[in-house]
Amino acid sequence: MTEAFVQIIIFGILIGALYGLAALGLSMVFGVTKILNIAHGELIMLGGYASFWLFRLVGLDPFISLPLTMLIMAVVGLVLYKLLFVRTVKLPEEEKIKNTMLIGFGLTLILQNIALILWTADDRGITTAYSGQVFTVLNIRFPIVRVAGFAVALICLLSLHLFLRKTYTGKAIRATVEDWEAAALMGINIQQVYMLSFVLGAALAGVAGALVSVTFSIDPSMGMHWTLKALIVMVLGGLGSIAGTFAGGILLGATESATAFLIGGNYREVIGLLLFLLVLIFRPQGLLGAKER
Template sequence: MSYFPSLAVFFQIIINGTFLGTMYGVAAIGLSLIFGCMQVLFIAQGTMMILAAYSVFWLVYFMSIDPLISILIIIPVFLVLGWIMYKGMFQRVSQAGPSSTLLLAFGLMVFMESMMLFIWSPNIRSVKTSYSTSAFQIGDITISVSRLIVTVVAGIATCLVYLFLKKTMTGKAIRGVSEDRVTGMLLGINPNRVSAITFAIGIAMAGVAGVATCLIYPFDPYFGFLFSLKALIAIAFGGLGSVGGALLGGIILGILESLSSYTISPGWADAIAYAAFILVLIFRPQGLLGKAADKV
């Protein structure tokens, strides 16, 4: 192990970190939207990802649908799921304050984890496709095809959400409610409707991130919480409530993890990520990008 990687290795690390980070980033966007709009820390986000991953696993296993096509099934299903979750649960509970919604999210997480454990067993699963192992070379750098696909999909999803927030009336309403709920209500925005839409989008983003995960990593039901934590760190890096910031925060986190596992040791990568997280919280609570970031 060398402390100073050669240039090619350095680029390889950066690229791997970016691929890893986009997945955190997509999960973080959903989390960030939900937090921005209704101050709910939805810690079941990672578990929703794993639920999507298992759904893809079944789609591949029983109907042999390619994971990339299954995104088209996962997104609408998760949108509806998110809508139902908000209307059925979070709308009621959100009046009682943040600790109750946190508790509700936690209860959902435990419930879904154990349901998945019951249905799919604790064995580690993975999704195999024809392109799972293929890769190509640019110079000295190896790029895995499935990771590249995942990154592109993540990028498209982010762009779509960004455009939705920027260009549509509903998107404007979401941004308005995130900025000031009461003023939004005075201007005739129905905060419950907006929150439900935001929640649905957030869950759908978890679905996309889940499809991405299952293409690259083996997974088990307990994986979800780890992803929720990583998504939280990504948000802190990027600054709460911004779409681009969340994705960038995820990528920074991914690169940081890859770099520290190469130069120090893989065992310490998590601790370094958390330490960086706390330092960012203390010294730049508005996120690394600060006010330069587009506040969405």
């Protein structure tokens, strides 16, 4: 019983890293630009398909093709930003959040159905030579693909962290988050910072999508599921905290697994949503986030 429970929790943590990664892009874009991209899940879906087709048509291993998947999704993000979201930049914050949410909502309809036309409603997944492999430590099983996914998520997280801390551009992004007007007075091109953040968020969604296609499966309607996961994690982790987002993901993954184990698999969705509502109402700065100044 205990061993099975530990096993379940380990699985939950491994999946949780993926949740964290799914939320990372959404959270960063929202934190910097105040664009709430409800279509983030659809970006993950597109990233999944990019990875899938690179594997199927060109034979590229999904982990090898990650940079390419990121690049493709960065371009998608750039197009979406230039076409749609840039038009909301000048709005007051409240209205901007609302309008971008609505635009994202329209986008989900469009992207989902384009994917349906292009690639049918079939579930797709990437099965590699190592897909079924598992290694065992202390009687706990570790599926190789999930561990690799965990590692990739961790690498993304650390890279983003270093980028924001160490580079001039990263510092400009952080300054914009703290006080965009003061940042503009430093000579930072705010429009460019917004665009860059959105593109980066889309690229991160691409990585998440690739990992989903290799650990689970993808289909055109998966977006909403992943957007909800990302929203939950973002709220749990607290806005603007990279480490918090990752921890939030792990927390959600572990909670879901524990719920599935203790109550039943049918309720693994519900527990996350409930947690989300409770945190949103009683601790809006996030379960793990610091109180806002």
